[in-house]
Amino acid sequence: MDHLCLVVEPLDWQEVIDSGALTVVDGPGKRYGARGTATSVYVRDPDGNTVELRWYPQDA
Secondary structure: OOOEEEEOOOOOHHHHHHHOOOEEEEEEEEEEEOOEEEEEEEEEOOOOOEEEEEEOHHHO
């Protein structure tokens, strides 16, 4: 498995990055996926897994 994607509520991406709680691998940025364009950031969890946190604007 390359990564796990979680759809999340709208986030303050800079707050997530600045918190230091997660290691940012890539992003935030606009990406196209199964439900259309979304904003996401790739992070590493404490076990070293890559997790994509994705927010779709149409869910707001």
